[in-house]
Amino acid sequence: MGRAVAFEDNAFEDNLGAALDWKGRPVRCRECDHQAINAMGLCAKGRACIRDRRARRVETFLRANPELADQYLDHPYFEVRAGAARHATVFRLAPLLDDPEPEVRAMATLRLPAERIRDMIHDEDIDVRIAAASRLTGADLVPAIRDEAYMVRITAVRRMPVEMLPLVRHDPDPEVRAWVARRIDVRALPDMAFDPDPLVRREVAGRLPPDPLRLLVEDSDMRVRFTVAERLAEEDLFALLDDEEPAIRELARTRIEAVPELAGRLADHTGHDGAAVVAFPAPHDPGKET
Structure with a gap:
């Protein structure tokens, strides 16, 4: 059946309580059907036991003895069914899609072929629908983009084809829209430049090409403008020399000064305080006189 397994000592786990079964009764190895594998070191009460009520101990047993999962x-006990579903033969999992416990249905959904789990995107439990959204592709994800749970929608947005993302760019949750902004075709990004949430606009600013990026030069949020200052073409940065945030003004100035053909224009620019910005000459060095 295999060689003995050295189970890791886990003082925290061992201190969680006595080895009890799912009905709260003490686990007794002499009453178990697996005394043979116990003698081989493939299970251990309190650490790796299929009869224990603690999911971690059940999982440790099944990792050591996956051939017993079926x-x-x-x-x-649902924890045993869920653990077994993680290791069992895939061909045995289909009935678990109707299991009364969502944890079991979710595990079966994660392992079965996509064509077998299409209906799970409509499951009553959020975790099951997330599992389905993480497996399905293309048109099968359409129900997920209308799901009431934003995590289901995010999971779908992270997987769906780019051409489907315009369907979700007006999602009510900004975190979902942020994921859309990270993945949508750049040609569709300008339409998201005026999103009501600044974190979404910052994602947009991080991907817009230089020309449409100018749409965000006067954005109300400094995080968006700072991203613009990092990416905007140097010749367009003069508009940010008057920004109300010193860090943005300094970044714009530093990038302009790094371009010799633009640095001279700084002397003609009116600064944030209304005074002309003067380009001072280098300090006098007598040693360089001839």
């Missing part, structure tokens, strides 16, 4: 897919 026989536990109909166990009355």
